[in-house]
Amino acid sequence: MNKKTKTLTRTAILLAIALVFQFVKMGQLITGSGINAVLIIAAQMCGLPWAAAIGLITPFMAVVLGVTPPAMIVVVPYIVCGNVLYVLTYSLLKKRSRVVGVAVAALLKFGLLYSVVNYFLTVKPPIKAALSFPQLLTALIGGSIALIILQVMERIDKK
Template structure:
């Protein structure tokens, strides 16, 4: 199979998985962790541009699918920026250490979203709460899950 077609196929499958996490509506902890895992996996196996594309599409789809209430539309640009930063920071640091990449990416994404809802935007308390410390938790959990999945995939494809 052509390398570009293979990458596109993997990215499409990862986007579909992220959308399933949103559509099933399993709560912020599961959904957020799942999407963050997909972003790290995409950055690792498809490349940063594909992770960025998935990070761009998923916040809009969350509103369209009703996972996020319409009031969340004001924070969508910040969520997009957070997702893109998450993938970018991981991609920049993964050669040094994938674990450090996940941790740094999680804290930077959290910092952006926390700052947005606490200092730059006027949002209601539930939105402020959802985009504060749970974001750090889901980014760390999702990144941890991604690292395990990537290790398993690496072992499978080495054979």
């Protein structure tokens, strides 16, 4: 299989996994952590453009699947920006340190979403709560899970 086909296949599989997390509706902690794990794995295995594409598609699919309540539709573009910032930051820092990449990416994603709902948009308290500290937690958990999965996959590849 050539490299382009392999990358496209990996991206499609990762997008499907992210959509399963959304479709099953397991709560913000599980769903958010799962999607963030997928984003980091995609950034590492498929590259920034493909990971950004997944980060763009998933918030809109959450609306279509009914995961995102109608009151939150106004924040979807910012969630997209947060996802893209997450994978961009990780991609820029991963060569220095994957752990630092995840940590800084999580902080920046959290900072963006927290700032948007607390200082720039007028949203209801439940939306503020959902897009505040839980975002930092899910980004850190998802990134940590992704790093473990990537390490296991790399060990398997070496065998």
